[in-house]
Every structure is written in C-alpha cells, then in structure tokens.
Amino acid sequence: MQAFLAVDADGLRAAAGALDERRARGEECGALAGIPVAIKDNICTRGLVTTAGSKMLAGFRPPYDATVVARLRAAGALVVGKTNLDEFGMGSSCERSAFFPTRNPWDLERVPGGSSGGSAAAVAAGMVPVALGSDTGGSLRQPAALCGLTGLKPTYGRVSRSGLIAFASSLDQIGPLARSARECARLLEVIAGHDPRDATSLDRPFSRTEPASLEGLRLGYPREFRAVRTEPAVQRRVDEAVEVLTAQGARCVPVTLPHLDLALATYLVLANAEASSNLARYDGVRYGHRAACDDLAKMTARSRAEGFGAEVKRRICLGSFALSAGYHDAFYRRAQAARALIAEDFAAAFENVDCLVGPTCPVPAFPLGERTQDPLSMYEVDVFTIAPNLAGLPALSLPCGATRDGLPVGLQLIGPRFCDARLLAIGESFQAATAFHEACVPLETP
Amino acid sequence: MSWELVVGMEVHAQLATRTKLFCGCAAAFGGAPNSRVCPVCLALPGSLPVLNRAALTMGLRLCLALGCTVPEATAFDRKSYFYPDLPKNFQISQEHACLGTDGRLRIELEGRTKEVAIANVHLEEDAGKLAHPEGGGTTSDVDLNRAGTPLAEIVSAPELYSVAEADAFMRALRELLVGLGVCDGKMQEGSLRFEASVSVRREGQGLGPRVEIKNLNSMRAVRQAIAFEHARQRAVLDGGASLVQETRLWDGEDARPWAEDVPEETVRALLPDGARGKTLRMRGKEDAADYRYFPEPDLPVYPIARDWLEQLRNSQPELPAARRARLREEHGLPAHDARQLAADPTLCAYFEEAAALAPAREVAHWLLNDLASLCKERDLPLAACPVRPSALAALLGLLEAGRITRAIARQNVLPRMFEGADPERVVAEEGLAVVDDEDALAAAIAALLDARPDIASAFHEGRTQVVGFVIGQVLRGVGQADARLVRRLALEALEARG
Numbered sequence: 001m002q003a004f005l006a007v008d009a010d011g012l013r014a015a016a017g018a019l020d021e022r023r024a025r026g027e028e029c030g031a032l033a034g035i036p037v038a039i040k041d042n043i044c045t046r047g048l049v050t051t052a053g054s055k056m057l058a059g060f061r062p063p064y065d066a067t068v069v070a071r072l073r074a075a076g077a078l079v080v081g082k083t084n085l086d087e088f089g090m091g092s093s094c095e096r097s098a099f100f101p102t103r104n105p106w107d108l109e110r111v112p113g114g115s116s117g118g119s120a121a122a123v124a125a126g127m128v129p130v131a132l133g134s135d136t137g138g139s140l141r142q143p144a145a146l147c148g149l150t151g152l153k154p155t156y157g158r159v160s161r162s163g164l165i166a167f168a169s170s171l172d173q174i175g176p177l178a179r180s181a182r183e184c185a186r187l188l189e190v191i192a193g194h195d196p197r198d199a200t201s202l203d204r205p206f207s208r209t210e211p212a213s214l215e216g217l218r219l220g221y222p223r224e225f226r227a228v229r230t231e232p233a234v235q236r237r238v239d240e241a242v243e244v245l246t247a248q249g250a251r252c253v254p255v256t257l258p259h260l261d262l263a264l265a266t267y268l269v270l271a272n273a274e275a276s277s278n279l280a281r282y283d284g285v286r287y288g289h290r291a292a293c294d295d296l297a298k299m300t301a302r303s304r305a306e307g308f309g310a311e312v313k314r315r316i317c318l319g320s321f322a323l324s325a326g327y328h329d330a331f332y333r334r335a336q337a338a339r340a341l342i343a344e345d346f347a348a349a350f351e352n353v354d355c356l357v358g359p360t361c362p363v364p365a366f367p368l369g370e371r372t373q374d375p376l377s378m379y380e381v382d383v384f385t386i387a388p389n390l391a392g393l394p395a396l397s398l399p400c401g402a403t404r405d406g407l408p409v410g411l412q413l414i415g416p417r418f419c420d421a422r423l424l425a426i427g428e429s430f431q432a433a434t435a436f437h438e439a440c441v442p443l444e445t446p
Numbered sequence: 447m448s449w450e451l452v453v454g455m456e457v458h459a460q461l462a463t464r465t466k467l468f469c470g471c472a473a474a475f476g477g478a479p480n481s482r483v484c485p486v487c488l489a490l491p492g493s494l495p496v497l498n499r500a501a502l503t504m505g506l507r508l509c510l511a512l513g514c515t516v517p518e519a520t521a522f523d524r525k526s527y528f529y530p531d532l533p534k535n536f537q538i539s540q541e542h543a544c545l546g547t548d549g550r551l552r553i554e555l556e557g558r559t560k561e562v563a564i565a566n567v568h569l570e571e572d573a574g575k576l577a578h579p580e581g582g583g584t585t586s587d588v589d590l591n592r593a594g595t596p597l598a599e600i601v602s603a604p605e606l607y608s609v610a611e612a613d614a615f616m617r618a619l620r621e622l623l624v625g626l627g628v629c630d631g632k633m634q635e636g637s638l639r640f641e642a643s644v645s646v647r648r649e650g651q652g653l654g655p656r657v658e659i660k661n662l663n664s665m666r667a668v669r670q671a672i673a674f675e676h677a678r679q680r681a682v683l684d685g686g687a688s689l690v691q692e693t694r695l696w697d698g699e700d701a702r703p704w705a706e707d708v709p710e711e712t713v714r715a716l717l718p719d720g721a722r723g724k725t726l727r728m729r730g731k732e733d734a735a736d737y738r739y740f741p742e743p744d745l746p747v748y749p750i751a752r753d754w755l756e757q758l759r760n761s762q763p764e765l766p767a768a769r770r771a772r773l774r775e776e777h778g779l780p781a782h783d784a785r786q787l788a789a790d791p792t793l794c795a796y797f798e799e800a801a802a803l804a805p806a807r808e809v810a811h812w813l814l815n816d817l818a819s820l821c822k823e824r825d826l827p828l829a830a831c832p833v834r835p836s837a838l839a840a841l842l843g844l845l846e847a848g849r850i851t852r853a854i855a856r857q858n859v860l861p862r863m864f865e866g867a868d869p870e871r872v873v874a875e876e877g878l879a880v881v882d883d884e885d886a887l888a889a890a891i892a893a894l895l896d897a898r899p900d901i902a903s904a905f906h907e908g909r910t911q912v913v914g915f916v917i918g919q920v921l922r923g924v925g926q927a928d929a930r931l932v933r934r935l936a937l938e939a940l941e942a943r944g
Contacts, residue, residue, distance in 0.1 A: 044492045057491065064485055066492060163492040169743035199496045199745050274743055277524055280535035281489040285588060294584045300528060323526075323738040332740060 001103045003112075003121040005041050007081035008048050012036070015078050030076030032190055037072055038122045038131035041082035042089055042115075043174065044163040045069055052165045053085040053097040053115075056282045056289050056307030066163020067198070068132060068174050068191040075190045080128055083118030087309045088279065089136055089167040091115050092381045094143070095372055096311045103368070104147060105441040106407060110365040113143030119177050120147040125441055130178040130187050134164055136171045137267050138360075138385025141397040144177055145360035145410020148399045148439055150427060151177045152184050153385075155417045156392030157202035159188075160195030166278040168271035169200070171389040179437050181398065181427030182208070188420065209421040211428040214248040220255030220353035228383055230362040233403035238359045241400035241411040244433055245357070245426075253353050257345040262338045263387040264379060269322045269335035270390075276319030282307060314375065343391040350416045355426060358384055360397040360410030384412055394420040398427050399436040408439075449646035449683060451676045452653055453612050454604035456641040457619060458597045459629040460572065461504045467571045467596035468495030468538065475635045479589035487594035489533035494744050497522075501596040502748065503758070504628045505545045505569050508598055510759050511626055512564050514546025519749045522569075522742040527735045530588050531574040539570035539599075541739045543747070551602070551622070552767065555614040562615055563603035572597050592636075598628070604643065604653065609669050609676075616640055616665050621789055625766040633664055640668050644675040646683070654679065655691040659725055662696050670723050671696040677716035678725065682708045693734075694725040702726055769794060777806035786814055792829050803839035805846065812838060816856055820864060833863045841869045854878050854926060881927040884935065890920050891932075891939045902943040913937055 022029055039045055042052040044062035046069075051057045069079065086096035094102040094117025104112040105125035112121040116133030120143035123131050133140035135153035144151025152175045159174045166172060176187035185208035192206035221242065230238075246252060284290030284303030291302035308316070322331035349356060361381055371378040388395040393414055400411040411430075415423045431437050466473045469486035485493040502520075509516050521543040526536040549564035574593035578586045600619065606612045620638060623629035631638050640662050645654045657675060662668045675694070682689055685708055700722055704710040710724070764772070766788045773784035773794075787794045787810060800809045817838065821831050841859060844850050850859065850873055862872045873879050881887060894916060895902055904912045916936040921927055 050491070052491065060491070062485075062490065062492065064490075161492075162494050165491040166494075166744075197496060198494050200494075200743075273740065277526060277536055277738075277740070280526060280528065281491075281533060283528065283530070283535060285530045286488055286533065286590075287490065296530065296586075320738065323740055325736040325738070328738070328740075 001105055001108060001121055001125060002100050003083055003102050003118045003125065003127065004038070004081045005051060005053070005084050005097075005099060005118065006049050008045075008079060011048065012078055012080055015073070019076055019078070030074060031186070032072065033076030035077050035130065036080045036128045037077045038080050038083045038119055038128040039069060040085055040116050040119045040131070040133050042085055042134055042165040042167075043069060043132060044165070045079060045082065048079075048082065050082060050165070051099075052089070053087040053099065054307065054309065054312070055098045056304075057165075057287075058098075058289065060288060062163070064163065066174075067160040067195045069163065071191050072132075077190070083116070083122055083131060085118055086115035086139075087312050088165065088275070089115040089134060089139055089172070090275070090311050090315055092138065092142055092378050093366070093368075093371065094118060094121075095368060096309060098309050101368060104365045106148065107365060107405070110367050110407070111146065113146035113361070113365065115139040116143045116151075116177065120144055120149055120151070123147070123149055123177050123179065130176060130183055132174055132187075132191070133177045134167075134172060134174050135385075135389065136168050136271060137389050138382040140175050140177060141385050141395060141410070141412060142361050142381060144397040145399075145412075146365040146408060148402070148408030148436070149177055149179060150181050150184050150396070150398055150431075150437055151175060152181075152188065152396045152420065152424065153388065153394065154188060154192060154206075154420050155204075155394045156389075157200055158192050158204060158206060158394075158418075158420060160191075160193075160198040160201045162195055162197035162201075166274075168274040169278060170274060171267075171271055173389075180431055181396070181424045181437075182431075184396075184427075185421070185424045188424075192420075204418055206420060209425050211425040211432065214245060214250045214426065214429050217245070217250035217355065217426065218253045218353045219245060219250050220253050220349055220356045221358055222255050222257045222260065222349070222356060224257050224260040225358035225384060228362055230359055231364065231403075234359050234362060234364060234409050237401040237403075237409040238411055241398070241430070241434075242357055244430060248429060248433060255349045255353050255356065257342070257349060257387065259338065259341045259345050260387060263342055263390060264383060266335045266338040266342065266390060267382075267386045268318065268379065269331050270339060272315045272319030273322045273332055273335075274319070276316045276323065279308075279312070279316055311375070339390050342387055346387070346391045346393060346414075346416075354415070355419075355423065356414040358412055360384060360412040364403050364405075364407035364409060388414050393417055394423055396423045396427055398430055399439070400434070401436050402439070448649075449676075449680045450649055451607055451609075451672070452604045452645050452647060453606040453672055454643040454656075455600075455602045455606065455612065455615060456643065456658075457600040457602075458572075458639040458641075459508075459600065459623050459631075460637040461501050461596040461598055461628055462630055463498055463500045463504065463596055465498055465500075466594035467498050467501050467569065468594055471594065473595045475632075475637070477591055479587065480591065482591045483593070487533065487590060495538060495742075497745060497748070498596060501569060502545075504596075504626075505567065505598050506750070506755065506758055507626055507762060508600075508623070508628050509546030509549065509567050510755070510762060511622055511765055512546065512549030512551060512567060512600070514549035514564065514567055516546050516750055516755060517543055519543065519747045520545050521747045522745050523739045524742050525570075525737045525739055527737060529573070530586070531576050531590075531593070533574070533590060533593055537570055537573065538742055538745070540568035542741065544568035551615065551618055553611065553614040553618045555610055560611070562605050565601045565603050567598060567600050570597050570599055571595065604645070604656075609672050612642065612672055613665065613669055616668060621766045625769075625789070625791065626763055627791065640665070642668055642672050642675075644672055644679065645689075646676065646679045654683075655689045657689070657691070657725075658693045659696055660693060660728065663698075667696055667698050667723070670698065670721065671725060673717060673721065674713070674723060675725050678708065678713045680716060681713045685712065691731040693728045693730075695728045696723060697726050698723040700724060763791070777801060777810070779807060779810050783807075783810040783814055790828075796828060796831075796835050799835035800839045800842075803836060804842040808842050808846070809838065812842065816860055820860060824864065831864075832866055833860070837863055837869065844869060844873065848882065848928060849873065849879055851880060851926060851928075878926055881924050882931065884931070887920065887924065887927060887932060888935050888939065890924055891916065891936050894919055895939055895943060902940055905940045906943075913940060916940070
C-alpha cells in the first residue's frame with residue numbers, strides 16, 4: 001500500500017518511553033497522550049526527513065517542528081512517521097509523489113485520493129488512528145471520502161500554517177483525518193488556535209461542542225452541485241445520507257451558488273499563481289537538491305528541472321503566466337474578482353441555510369493511471385471541494401456508505417466561517433445514527 | 447541650446463530597528479556570515495513572515511516627516527526575481543498600498559530653498575550579500591545576515607536639476623533620517639544607499655529616456671556619476687545618436703573598458719580635468735525583469751488608525767531644520783553652530799541641558815570645540831563623555847565670574863574634568879583662581895616698582911610700553927590674574943610715581 005515515506009521507529013519508541021515515565025511519575029500527560037499520529041510529509045518534523053513528496057527535498061531534515069506538530073507532541077501524541085502525498089500537495093490521487101504512489105486499502109489497484117493519500121490510507125488501513133493532512137482544493141476531504149474516513153478542512157486561519165510547506169498560501173489549511181468526527185474534533189482542539197509565527201492565523205480557539213438535536217437544521221444542496229456529472233452510486237449514497245439527516249429533523253432548503261462554475265478556473269489561476277511564487281525558493285542554493293553545475297543561472301534552472309516533477313512544473317508555468325505582465329489583469333486580477341463573487345454566493349446562501357451539503361467527490365476511488373494522462377480530468381475530481389477553499393470556509397467529509405464494489409463514498413458539509421464545531425457536531429449526530437465510519441478494510445490473508 | 451539635466455533619486459534606508467522586518471533575528475551590521483539567520487530569513491520550507499511593528503512605526507514617522515499622504519491601510523506585495531542573495535527568490539515589498547505618497551523634502555543650497563516632491567515611501571526587506579572570489583574561482587559565497595533587514599525606500603520625483611541640487615537632496619534626506627532616529631545614515635556600512643536616475647531635455651520640452659545608475663557607494667560617487675552621465679548623454683545626442691532607457695553601473699575606479707559608440711574622450715571633454723569614473727551599460731529596458739507583483743498572501747492588510755497617526759504626529763522628534771531655526775532664534779546661536787548641533791540629537795540634548803544653566807553661545811562654542819576635541823583625543827563618543835552638561839555649565843560659570851581665565855579653563859581644568867574632577871576643586875587645589883584682590887595686586891606692583899625705580903623713570907620718559915613688563919612680572923609672580931585689572935593698577939601706580 002505504501003502509505004508511509006518514513007517511519008520514525010526510534011523516535012516513536014523514545015517518545016513512548018518518555019511518556020510512560022511521565023505517567024509513572026503521575027505527571028500530566030496531555031489530551032492525546034499515547035495516541036499514534038501520522039503526519040503528511042509536507043508538514044515539517046524536526047530532525048525527521050520531510051520531502052513534500054518531491055526529489056527537490058529528498059533527504060531534507062527541517063531544524064524545527066511545524067507548530068501543529070509541536071502542539072501534538074506537547075499533548076502527548078506520538079509521531080509515527082511521514083505519509084506520502086502528491087508532490088508539494090499538487091494532485092488528487094497520490095500518483096504524483098516523486099517516490100511511489102500510495103494505494104487505496106479498499107482496493108490496491110485504485111488511488112486513495114490526494115494529495116493527502118498517504119495519511120488517508122494509513123488511517124483507513126488501521127495503521128494509525130488519526131493523521132494530519134492538508135487541504136488546498138480538497139486534498140484532505142477527497143482522500144477522506146475515497147478511503148471511507150472523516151476529514152475536516154478547518155476555517156482558513158484556524159490552524160497555523162507555520163511549518164506547512166506552502167502550496168497556495170491563501171488556500172492551504174492543515175486538518176485532521178480520522179474515522180470519526182469526534183476524533184477529528186479532539187485533534188482539532190489540540191492543533192487549532194492563534195500562532196504568532198503565522199500572521200494569517202486567527203485568534204479563535206476551537207473546542208468541541210456536544211452534538212445537539214438536528215431539529216430545524218436547514219440544509220442546502222446547491223442546485224449547481226446537482227448539475228455536476230456524478231457517478232450514480234455516489235449520488236445514491238449522498239441522497240440516502242441527506243435522508244438520514246432529514247430523518248433526524250433537518251430540512252432541505254433550495255439554495256444556489258450562481259458563480260460555482262467559475263470555481264475551478266479561479267482556483268487554477270490563483271492556487272498556481274501563489275504556488276509559482278512559493279516554490280521559487282527551491283533553487284539549490286541553501287538546501288534541497290542542487291544540480292552539479294558551475295554557472296549560477298544554469299545551476300538554478302537545472303536544479304529545478306531535476307528536482308520538480310511534471311505536474312509541479314506545469315503549475316509553476318501556469319501560475320507565472322497568470323501573474324506576468326500583459327496577462328496579470330486578464331487572469332490573476334479577474335480570478336481575484338471571481339473569488340470575491342464566489343465568497344459572496346456562499347454568504348448569501350448562508351442567510352437561508354445553516355449548512356450546505358453534497359458529495360465530496362463526483363466519483364469513487366478510480367484506478368491508478370486512469371487520469372494521469374489528462375490533467376484536466378484529474379482537476380475535475382476536486383469540483384465540489386474547491387469552492388470552500390476559495391471562500392475560506394470550513395468543510396467536512398463524512399463516510400456515507402459505499403458503491404456496490406465496496407468503494408467508499410463521502411458526504412460533504414460546508415458551513416459558514418468559524419462554524420467548525422457545529423459541522424463536527426452535525427457529523428457526530430450523523431455518525432450516531434449510522435455505522436459507515438466504523439467500516440473496516442477487510443484483511444486478506446496473504 | 448543646451449541639454450538640461452534632470453535627476454530623480456531612489457533611496458534605500460535601513461531602518462534602525464532591533465530586529466529584521468519579518469523575523470526576530472537581530473538587524474545589525476557585520477558578524478560572522480550566516481550567524482544572524484533563522485528559518486524565516488533563510489526561507490526554509492514552511493517558514494512564514496511576521497511584520498515587525500517597530501519598522502511600521504519608523505516608516506510612518508518618516509512619512510509624516512516628509513509630509514506624505516498615509517493611506518487608511520497599508521499592505522505588502524511580492525516582487526519576484528531569481529538571485530542567490532534573495533532567499534525566497536521574491537522580495538516582500540510594497541507596490542499597491544505604499545506607506546506614504548505625495549510627500550516633499552525641503553532642500554537648502556546656495557542661499558535658496560526648494561521643495562522636492564517625494565513620489566512614495568514604502569517598506570521592503572533587504573537582500574543578503576554575495577562575496578565573489580578574488581582572483582577568479584568558480585564559487586561565490588552567500589551571506590544572509592543582511593537578508594530581511596527592514597528598508598524604507600524613498601522615491602523622489604525627477605525634480606533635481608543639478609549635481610548641487612542632488613547633493614543637497616542627499617544631505618537633507620540623510621539629516622532627516624538620522625534626526626528622526628530612523629536610520630543611522632552610515633553609507634559606508636550600506637545603511638543608506640542612493641540610486642540616481644538621469645535624463646536630459648531641451649528647455650521646455652519633454653524628458654529624454656531615463657537612465658538609472660547603480661553601485662553608488664558614497665555621496666561623492668553619486669555626484670561624479672551624475673556629472674558623467676550628464677556629459678555622456680549630451681555627447682551622444684550632440685553626435686546625432688539617440689539615447690535608450692537603460693540601467694548603468696558606476697565604475698568609480700575606471701576598472702572596466704569603455705565599449706560604447708560614443709568615444710570616451712568625447713564625453714571626458716565635457717567634464718573637468720581629472721574627473722574619474724564612468725557609467726557602463728548593465729541592462730536595457732527589454733532585459734528588465736517582469737516582477738510579477740501580487741499582494742503578499744502570508745500577511746494581512748494593516749490598518750493605520752487616524753488617531754494612532756495623530757499620536758505619532760504629536761510625538762515626532764524635532765526635525766533638524768526646525769531645530770536649527772530654534773537654536774538660531776531662541777538661543778541666538780550662529781548658523782554654523784546651530785547646524786552642527788541640530789544634526790546630532792545626542793549633541794543637541796547635551797547642549798540644551800547645559801544651556802539651561804549657562805550662557806547658550808558659550809555652551810555651544812565649548813561643546814563643539816574644546817569638549818569635542820578632547821572626546822576625540824580619548825576616542826570617546828559624546829554619549830560616553832564623563833563631563834556632564836551640568837559640569838560644563840559649572841566651568842563656564844567660573845569663567846563668566848572671572849574666577850579663571852579661558853586659557854586655564856581650556857588647558858588645565860577641562861582635561862581634569864575628564865577624569866571626573868570637580869572644576870571648583872581643581873581650581874582650588876591647583877591655585878588656578880584668578881587673583882582679583884586689588885590690594886594684593888597693588889602691593890605686588892608696588893613691591894616691583896620699589897625694587898626697580900628705573901621702570902617708573904622709563905615710563906615718565908615716554909616709554910609707556912614698560913607697563914607690559916610690569917604686567918608680565920606681576921602675573922608671573924602672582925599666578926592667574928585678570929591682565930586688564932593688573933594693567934589698570936600698574937598704570938595707576940606708575941602715574942602716581944611720576
């Protein structure tokens with residue numbers, strides 16, 4: 001399955017030993033004491049190789065922990081290792097890792113989703129109970145859906161990005177992947193909160209709220225979501241899930257997001273523009289891969305040519321182009337305007353509904369290699385997840401059943417900003433009435 | 447018809463903050479290479495910038511001092527280009543929401559003043575330094591100590607029409623920056639850097655293409671470069687060729703060869719004899735980088751509350767020009783002394799403290815001459831001078847009361863005060879006090895004239911200059927005395943013996 005890029009056995013044992021000692025001494029051990037956690041490899045771990053799934057950072061050992069990792073450790077969690085991802089978070093299948101693809105534990109010939117595919121596979125296969133992923137356009141929610149897990153992209157600014165290897169600064173967020181919404185909430189309590197090292201992090205501490213009755217909860221399934229071509233089995237599971245919620249007292253309200261059709265193009269321009277800039281630092285000068293060369297300009301160009309994979313290069317080119325003189329207004333500025341329209345659509349929708357609902361991904365886990373030849377077909381799997389990133393909204397994917405082939409399907413809930421606790425509470429109510437999140441990957445005898 | 451010179455200046459001033467613009471590393475000069483770096487200024491993966499508020503405050507003070515319009519909110523942009531001294535391969539700068547716009551700087555020269563428009567003031571981070579190997583070699587070293595240091599970039603309108611005006615501009619701006627405490631102005635350490643943009647035009651007509659000149663490491667280099675460039679542009683145009691918009695490098699040592707169409711001698715003919723240095727083409731407009739500016743997504747927009755701005759305005763340090771005027775008018779100081787004191791806040795503070803206790807003109811004179819040279823001899827900055835303002839005032843008090851002479855004060859008492867001695871004590875212990883007891887002096891004079899009757903005779907024979915001899919003898923015998931008093935008494939005594 002190859003979920004992990006690195007397992008820190010020594011570190012794990014040492015941390016576990018230290019925890020045992022503290023416990024023996026009757027000392028405070030932390031809210032996550034002893035809980036093994038897998039960390040997506042675009043999140044820096046001190047002294048432990050962090051590659052972002054790229055040859056550019058092969059062997060790179062950060063001298064510091066990302067803030068989220070430091071908080072997990074302080075809460076007693078045990079870092080098991082680093083999980084595989086699409087290179088620099090750019091991908092939706094985990095096939096763009098420079099090292100090897102991760103396979104979906106539900107069907108090893110299929111993708112686990114991406115870019116947090118390794119984290120999702122590790123949790124779904126029972127290797128770890130929880131993991132951290134990151135989400136820029138769906139990179140955490142989509143693998144959660146394809147692996148039958150619960151995954152939350154928090155409100156933008158809720159979780160520190162310090163130590164997260166940046167892809168698109170105004171879209172990236174770190175979030176929890178676990179079997180249940182309740183576990184996600186517990187993890188979020190530890191990692192969320194203002195960080196002086198991240199100027200975009202907000203002073204909104206998070207705490208789990210007890211699930212309440214769903215009576216009167218207004219759900220909106222956007223008309224534009226229904227218009228997206230979705231695999232019938234996926235659609236059926238999602239409709240059934242909505243019925244579970246309405247049976248619990250929620251009611252459906254018509255809602256529209258008129259500019260949703262702009263979301264993918266807007267995302268492709270803005271995310272790639274920011275990425276082209278964030279990845280400029282990888283030049284072989286201070287760290288990372290350096291091509292052997294005795295000419296500076298050639299050294300930088302060659303290091304980048306050798307260190308970056310095709311998808312990363314594609315996005316850097318697109319992003320640079322969108323920012324370049326003569327095209328800046330037509331692409332970058334236009335995309336910013338479109339982004340504002342999309343955010344306004346959500347704000348208007350939330351005046352009439354408490355929560356938006358729909359599929360997380362239009363298809364279940366697809367076979368390895370099916371979409372790698374056509375980048376646009378790969379971007380399409382993010383069509384439901386992209387818009388919340390553009391608007392900075394919290395979004396949760398809940399497992400809501402499987403296709404006839406046993407492939408998991410995810411239900412996405414989107415809430416207004418800072419309603420993370422409420423979304424998770426709705427998730428908990430849903431999971432109290434269903435058992436999809438308890439489904440286990442069948443173990444086959446070798 | 448001649449080609450008028452038109453110059454604009456782009457200035458980078460390192461702000462005197464304790465730490466860098468976006469991280470907590472110390473912002474200081476020198477140090478072992480890469481000893482003042484951290485994940486942020488090294489641009490390690492996952493690092494994020496956080497704004498140093500002190501830099502924002504200093505930048506705002508600068509904007510207020512230049513009379514700039516300050517927006518409701520300021521924000522940062524990314525300016526992208528690849529270079530090994532720029533760790534992120536983009537610089538966090540400001541483009542769409544600069545800290546200040548539409549300001550002005552008053553300059554003084556040749557007895558006139560002029561206001562030069564300031565297009566904008568903005569904050570940005572400095573790059574690191576490259577060290578190229580001497581004598582060839584295939585590697586260069588990168589030192590990122592300087593990377594991330596806060597800079598204020600000040601851009602003037604092209605309104606300077608002579609080397610003298612450009613010079614006056616640089617001096618006035620430097621004085622303002624140092625006077626505000628916002629920059630230490632040490633060009634030799636790179637704290638203050640000037641770039642000149644030079645173009646020419648026929649009187650009343652439009653500006654020719656703009657030529658930016660880089661690598662100007664001193665005000666002298668700026669003056670020389672502007673003069674050379676003016677000459678070069680005239681030579682090119684007079685020869686019938688045309689100019690292009692370009693960036694040129696100042697080669698002060700004439701280390702590199704001339705490789706342009708217009709002959710170097712033709713240009714030199716327009717310059718004074720012995721003028722050294724030249725500008726060399728670096729890159730043209732078509733090679734200019736597309737910086738792909740876009741708003742910095744890792745930093746929020748920073749609102750600038752109007753009442754905060756008012757608070758800053760009301761607590762601005764007195765600027766040198768205003769201080770000069772006040773020193774001249776309130777304290778009656780000569781222009782030269784006023785200028786020196788106004789230029790140095792520490793010096794001025796010393797002066798003010800002492801001037802509250804002793805006559806201002808005297809304080810200024812002693813401070814700027816005797817005290818300054820004694821400090822220099824002992825390699826002491828004024829701030830570390832052991833002679834406190836009150837002690838200087840006490841010394842001047844003794845002088846004014848006629849208790850000691852200027853020479854004694856300067857040569858005997860002041861140096862001892864550097865060792866911590868109290869002036870009154872020194873005077874008493876060493877018998878430096880001026881003897882003003884008329885009776886004692888008269889007695890000394892009488893004793894001398896008694897012993898030497900030939901003096902009185904010589905006096906009455908018309909050789910009145912012997913009074914000088916009497917004064918000299920008395921002073922030698924008595925010690926310090928007011929020579930004028932001795933003269934009066936001597937004359938009286940001599941007259942009486944006639």
